[in-house]
Amino acid sequence: MAAEGGGSGLALYALRRALNAIPLILGVVVVNFVLIALAPGDPVTSLIGEYPAPPEYVERVRHDFGLDRSLPERLGLYLVNVAKGDLGFSFANRQPVLDLLLQRLGRTLILMLSTVVVATTVGLVLGVLAVRKPGSLTDRGATGFALLGYAVPEFWLGQLLILVFAVSLGWLPAGGFRSVRVEYTGLAAVLDTLKHMILPMAALSFRYMAITTRLTRASLLEVMSSQYIVAARGRGLSEAAILWRHALRAAALPVVTVIGYNFAFIVAGSALVETVFGWPGIGRLMYDSIYTRDYPVLLGILLFVSVTVIIVNLITDALYAVLDPRVRY
Amino acid sequence: MPWLNPKRALFVLAALLLAAPALAQDTPVKGGTAIVVLGSDPEHLNPGISTSYPVGAVGANVFSGLVRLAASGRPEGDLAESWTVSDDNLTYTFKLRQANFHDGTPVTSADVVYSMVEIEAPNHGRFKTAYDKIASIEAPDAETVVITLKEPYAPLLSLLSVFDAPVLPKHLYEGTDPLTNAANNAPVGSGPFKFADWVRGERVEIVRNDDYYLEPALLDKLIFRIVPQDVGRSTALEVGEADLLWGFYMPPADLPRLAADKDINTWTGITIPALYFVFINTNTPGLDDARVRQAIMYAVDRDQVVEQAQGGLGQAGSGPFGAGFPYAYDEATDYRTLYPYDPAKAKELLAEAGVTGLKLRYVYDSARGAFAAAGDIMRDQLKQVGIDLVLQPAERAVMVDRVYKGDYDLSMQSFTSGGDPAIGYHRIYHSAEPGTPFVNATGYADPDVDSWLAEAGGLADQNARAVYYHLLDEKLSKDVPVMVMFDELASEASSANLRGMRTLLDQRDGLEFLWFAKP
Numbered sequence: 001m002a003a004e005g006g007g008s009g010l011a012l013y014a015l016r017r018a019l020n021a022i023p024l025i026l027g028v029v030v031v032n033f034v035l036i037a038l039a040p041g042d043p044v045t046s047l048i049g050e051y052p053a054p055p056e057y058v059e060r061v062r063h064d065f066g067l068d069r070s071l072p073e074r075l076g077l078y079l080v081n082v083a084k085g086d087l088g089f090s091f092a093n094r095q096p097v098l099d100l101l102l103q104r105l106g107r108t109l110i111l112m113l114s115t116v117v118v119a120t121t122v123g124l125v126l127g128v129l130a131v132r133k134p135g136s137l138t139d140r141g142a143t144g145f146a147l148l149g150y151a152v153p154e155f156w157l158g159q160l161l162i163l164v165f166a167v168s169l170g171w172l173p174a175g176g177f178r179s180v181r182v183e184y185t186g187l188a189a190v191l192d193t194l195k196h197m198i199l200p201m202a203a204l205s206f207r208y209m210a211i212t213t214r215l216t217r218a219s220l221l222e223v224m225s226s227q228y229i230v231a232a233r234g235r236g237l238s239e240a241a242i243l244w245r246h247a248l249r250a251a252a253l254p255v256v257t258v259i260g261y262n263f264a265f266i267v268a269g270s271a272l273v274e275t276v277f278g279w280p281g282i283g284r285l286m287y288d289s290i291y292t293r294d295y296p297v298l299l300g301i302l303l304f305v306s307v308t309v310i311i312v313n314l315i316t317d318a319l320y321a322v323l324d325p326r327v328r329y
Numbered sequence: 330m331p332w333l334n335p336k337r338a339l340f341v342l343a344a345l346l347l348a349a350p351a352l353a354q355d356t357p358v359k360g361g362t363a364i365v366v367l368g369s370d371p372e373h374l375n376p377g378i379s380t381s382y383p384v385g386a387v388g389a390n391v392f393s394g395l396v397r398l399a400a401s402g403r404p405e406g407d408l409a410e411s412w413t414v415s416d417d418n419l420t421y422t423f424k425l426r427q428a429n430f431h432d433g434t435p436v437t438s439a440d441v442v443y444s445m446v447e448i449e450a451p452n453h454g455r456f457k458t459a460y461d462k463i464a465s466i467e468a469p470d471a472e473t474v475v476i477t478l479k480e481p482y483a484p485l486l487s488l489l490s491v492f493d494a495p496v497l498p499k500h501l502y503e504g505t506d507p508l509t510n511a512a513n514n515a516p517v518g519s520g521p522f523k524f525a526d527w528v529r530g531e532r533v534e535i536v537r538n539d540d541y542y543l544e545p546a547l548l549d550k551l552i553f554r555i556v557p558q559d560v561g562r563s564t565a566l567e568v569g570e571a572d573l574l575w576g577f578y579m580p581p582a583d584l585p586r587l588a589a590d591k592d593i594n595t596w597t598g599i600t601i602p603a604l605y606f607v608f609i610n611t612n613t614p615g616l617d618d619a620r621v622r623q624a625i626m627y628a629v630d631r632d633q634v635v636e637q638a639q640g641g642l643g644q645a646g647s648g649p650f651g652a653g654f655p656y657a658y659d660e661a662t663d664y665r666t667l668y669p670y671d672p673a674k675a676k677e678l679l680a681e682a683g684v685t686g687l688k689l690r691y692v693y694d695s696a697r698g699a700f701a702a703a704g705d706i707m708r709d710q711l712k713q714v715g716i717d718l719v720l721q722p723a724e725r726a727v728m729v730d731r732v733y734k735g736d737y738d739l740s741m742q743s744f745t746s747g748g749d750p751a752i753g754y755h756r757i758y759h760s761a762e763p764g765t766p767f768v769n770a771t772g773y774a775d776p777d778v779d780s781w782l783a784e785a786g787g788l789a790d791q792n793a794r795a796v797y798y799h800l801l802d803e804k805l806s807k808d809v810p811v812m813v814m815f816d817e818l819a820s821e822a823s824s825a826n827l828r829g830m831r832t833l834l835d836q837r838d839g840l841e842f843l844w845f846a847k848p
Binding site: 040041042043045046047048049050051052053054055056057060061064092093094095100103104159162166167170173174175176177178180181275276277278280281284285287288290291292293 | 362364369370372373378379380381382384450451452453454455457506508509513514528529530531532552554555556557558560561564565567568570571696724725726727729730731744745747756762765766767768
């Protein structure tokens with residue numbers, strides 16, 4: 001049926017999609033739990049240091065963290081706890097997982113959201129500039145950038161940026177979330193963190209900038225040759241008006257989709273970038289937790305990421321519907 | 330008066346003026362904040378329940394032990410003002426100083442007994458080795474602690490330092506589970522620094538304790554900054570975002586670059602002797618023959634491993650207990666003369682043992698660059714004598730699991746001596762507790778070796794200990810359950826401005842002596 005209902009149709013559609021997500025999340029939790037539990041390596045190893053620990057200690061740690069129970073028992077307990085909003089207790093950090101995640105969430109979100117905004121904006125602009133004169137120097141520059149940006153790994157780029165801008169030029173801090181030597185407050189603290197954000201954000205956004213540039217360019221080229229653009233030209237509209245007002249709206253559709261699609265990859269990328277820059281966010285917590293086999297934290301992060309990806313997909317689908325009236329709910 | 334001669338007076342004055350800046354630089358100044366690099370967050374801040382490196386780094390400066398180990402390794406009084414040892418070497422009586430915990434509560438002998446018996450004995454890997462030899466720990470009055478041994482045990486005092494037996498506040502731990510007590514994340518000690526703040530993933534801050542019972546710290550504040558990537562750690566020092574980087578967290582390859590920087594001082598040397606070695610799984614067919622293990626010793630050029638894998642920070646292995654303890658070293662069995670690099674000799678021994686086409690798995694911690702590089706070198710060199718080495722990098726958690734369950738053929742490891750071969754090295758060769766992480770993983774078991782290790786660890790007199798270590802040197806150099814690769818050279822890099830490092834034996838200890846030449 002056509003979407004004459006407007007808002008209510010959209011809301012119903014969103015609700016149905018959200019309900020569909022519940023079994024999906026449950027499935028993700030179960031698969032994550034089993035995979036992590038089956039991975040080799042013992043969490044106790046990283047807790048005891050480099051000397052043999054007394055056997056009583058090892059036993060008590062196992063008992064305290066429920067590691068002495070069977071896998072189905074642990075899984076059942078975990079599901080019940082998650083349903084109650086309890087994500088468990090971190091082995092390595094000796095803190096509730098939820099507290100840990102909340103402490104780090106803000107830092108990862110500002111990095112990720114600014115990456116999405118910057119990468120999308122720059123990518124769109126570069127894509128449009130490239131299409132204005134196909135085959136020009138600008139076009140070839142943008143295409144080359146798109147190719148390079150896609151090929152360069154984030155962690156390598158991050159290290160390169162540190163070498164150039166922190167070590168050689170000394171313009172920006174080499175890592176961390178804020179200055180350690182001086183403690184700023186108020187606006188100075190915000191500026192300090194912004195300064196610390198520039199390099200990790202650049203390292204993280206390069207790839208998505210490239211993807212967006214390429215995608216914008218390709219879909220704009222397609223749209224520009226379509227009938228209605230020809231018609232618009234016939235009506236005597238200026239090239240700029242055609243490009244920015246008509247073509248870009250249509251061309252932005254795949255870009256919006258790809259943001260949702262890329263979100264999970266941005267999370268993975270932030271794990272590497274946060275590690276390179278010592279950015280104390282969720283990505284680095286994930287990296288550390290893999291290393292120490294901190295199961296509850298890993299599961300908590302994976303759950304958080306899965307739910308976020310599902311929500312972002314939901315939002316992008318809805319956005320798609322708003323941007324393209326042809327989409328039916 | 331001749332000394333009033335104006336020319337001479339001028340000369341003296343000039344000399345004094347010239348010397349003044351130098352003198353000023355050598356006089357410790359109070360104040361400032363130093364930033365020390367850690368590679369990962371401590372799991373918690375209670376050194377009484379873990380032997381983890383970062384826990385010790387923060388803990389050693391917040392807590393105190395009965396004794397502390399001077400740079401020479403000699404125990405000196407910390408919370409204990411003095412102690413006496415009975416003639417039979419069985420009873421140690423400690424007199425405590427007047428000291429307070431950071432919450433104002435006095436430190437008493439009850440805290441010492443409680444920490445050792447209730448917290449450290451069941452939870453601390455190194456202290457447990459001492460506790461197994463202890464008959465009783467008593468507190469006859471508030472200032473006295475009496476430790477009675479079942480049998481003489483030479484390294485006892487070394488195991489009473491803050492790293493192995495920190496004195497924790499009984500009033501905060503009694504009646505709780507020490508593993509989950511909230512004070513583990515906000516410690517209350519009696520050491521030179523007080524815990525101030527901990528932002529996980531970012532920093533731990535400690536500030537000077539003005540009520541400290543010894544000379545108060547010079548710095549106002551110490552920040553342990555967490556830098557996860559090894560490249561990032563050296564960089565933090567280079568760009569001035571950190572002041573002190575211990576070799577434990579520094580790739581050896583970075584040292585020459587840091588040394589060339591005029592704003593950075595580097596140091597290499599020996600603090601606590603430590604060994605890098607390769608376990609040989611004696612249960613693997615082929616490797617169960619001592620001649621094959623000897624062949625591996627001849628086939629690997631250990632000098633080359635030191636040069637290329639360790640950036641020169643080491644000294645080719647000299648024996649089962651390294652070169653760090655003169656009484657445990659025997660010139661007659663020095664590996665450098667006993668097993669020089671000699672591929673022909675290796676081939677000969679393999680032929681004699683009738684072993685051909687040996688294919689071995691080399692399992693190592695993938696995060697340790699030196700282990701990977703050593704693997705590459707060994708693979709090339711063992712190939713020359715017909716042994717095929719397959720490199721199997723694994724994450725640390727997986728590596729530990731595999732190696733101590735015997736699922737490997739060769740594995741490189743590094744162990745610290747802990748200040749005495751009986752603390753750190755005996756576990757490599759002793760046959761007890763198979764399958765336990767960080768003890769004997771080679772499957773080597775020899776009753777003579779077991780009993781000599783017990784004798785060598787029990788005697789207080791070094792000459793008497795030497796007799797047993799020489800027996801061990803001879804036996805182990807024939808059996809070769811492990812290939813001792815090299816004695817580690819410790820290293821450190823710091824901002825040129827920082828002074829007072831390594832005043833005590835452990836690089837992590839005694840940070841109260843740090844100060845800035847130009848605050």
